[in-house]
Amino acid sequence: MPALVALSPAAFLDVLAREGTRIEAVLDRLVDETARPMETVRPPRIVAAMRHAVLGGGKRIRPFLMIEAARLFGTDGEGVARAAAALEMLHCYSLVHDDLPQMDDDDLRRGRPTVHRAFDEATAILAGDALLTLAFDTMADPATHADPAVRADLVLRLARASGVGGMVGGQMLDLTAEGRWSADGKPTKLSDAEIRRLQAMKTGALLRFPLEAGAVMAGASAADVARLGRFGAIVGLAFQIADDLLDVEATAEAMGKATGKDAARGKGTLVALHGIPAMHAELDRLIAAAAKELAPWDERAATLLAAAHFIAERQS
């Protein structure tokens, strides 16, 4: 088979922007003040906070991965866009809660005040809870997929990826490693394996999920779902390494949020453990591994490979 060539960066950014606009429109429709069947009213203040959290920012990389995974099997439409928007809601809830003073204590997110700064802490907690709930609501809604078995599967996969044994558990491990509950209050020195496990939970699971979910929605075989899942796990690791590199190398201005915080907290990252050059080399290895997983789809996977490049090489 011919070597897979990624979509060019410029062409990729075009597709990413177009899909981002589409996801934004779906989020705008789903997160509004109109009460749905079996609801009473949607109070304006909490809807405003939810909209602050989900609209007008973000690269929408997770939704994009889901849309492209479904496209690989010929499925493209409103249902996938809804599921992709649901995932973005869940991602945004996690940012709202993680930004709280009790957790990571961030004032800035995507260049704007975090929800608890723009509103207040009670509203931020509730808006996060409501976004998490609306994510599962959207996944389970018949408008998202005609087959209830697929909808139930999406809910179960998303819950496992984001719950106590996934993203939320990863955040817990991260706070624990900061030394919050250790006898001496000092950060824990994590091993390479411990850091990888923590990151696979905290950020990896929600980057892997869209690739599997898109394939599931498109009726892909179990083998293909698993293969895209492996690609997703690679992308998740690359995302985190790129993030850690940016925390060391980038400015707060470029990132739209505080940088240098991980090092200040003594947070264990692979970059801190192995150094910057080793991690740039690791990213190259990950890109090669990603291309290998996508090879069976040859040029149809050019956009997904470009996404992997984009994630590994992003500057903000």
Place this chain on the structure above:
Amino acid sequence: MPALVALSPAAFLDVLAREGTRIEAVLDRLVDETARPMETVRPPRIVAAMRHAVLGGGKRIRPFLMIEAARLFGTDGEGVARAAAALEMLHCYSLVHDDLPQMDDDDLRRGRPTVHRAFDEATAILAGDALLTLAFDTMADPATHADPAVRADLVLRLARASGVGGMVGGQMLDLTAEGRWSADGKPTKLSDAEIRRLQAMKTGALLRFPLEAGAVMAGASAADVARLGRFGAIVGLAFQIADDLLDVEATAEAMGKATGKDAARGKGTLVALHGIPAMHAELDRLIAAAAKELAPWDERAATLLAAAHFIAERQS
């Protein structure tokens, strides 16, 4: 048809205790440190906080209502007990978050320290998030019901009952009515209709849900699901009025949590609006209305009617 007679209070308490023990056992199995498929690890500290929130307390009235609703149509088994436990997880997450200093600021719950007092605020936020997620996980799990259409329907109904247009939205309305975000910081005088709407969202939706869900799991007709839903709405209102009466009449010792807080906050309740005697009369009217909804099932509904009595007349 003969007038429906409720199970005796003593016999009812026996059934309630037996089912409570069963639900406790299911929760003990579901909320543990064993990672499930598609999970990585379940960190001990968050699992401990989740267990503190869900085990060893509570009357389990919501799970009980689901089990009895399913039983009305001849369904009784592990699947319903799992769904009932999922609902209890969701209920307990809402208590954990509502108890936070940013919200209702309670130190005591069921006679024990609240999660953020027994652990800390970050752990409480995450444990709540994880319980909410695990509730949807459990509903979507094939072990809960063989039919994926039923599982997806349970997820959707639970999300609508508990999200922005249900329970979470109701908590938002409640905090708003306290005057947190008003110009003068004073509580809002709510009308009778506004109080009923707020309470239908904040507490009613999660008491109505189990009756509809139990019927759905048992394959009941749409008309029967709707009838049990109306019974659930009545029970929900009775629950809240009884709660408001207890806040005025009971001692903290009997309740295992602080009392008199609503009045101290100038919180609008039907009791404050209409007085104690009028609300005792309203409870009698609600019991009669509840019995009317259950009449078609005659003595098979004796336990559900006893549950309505228990809820309306409870002393703690």
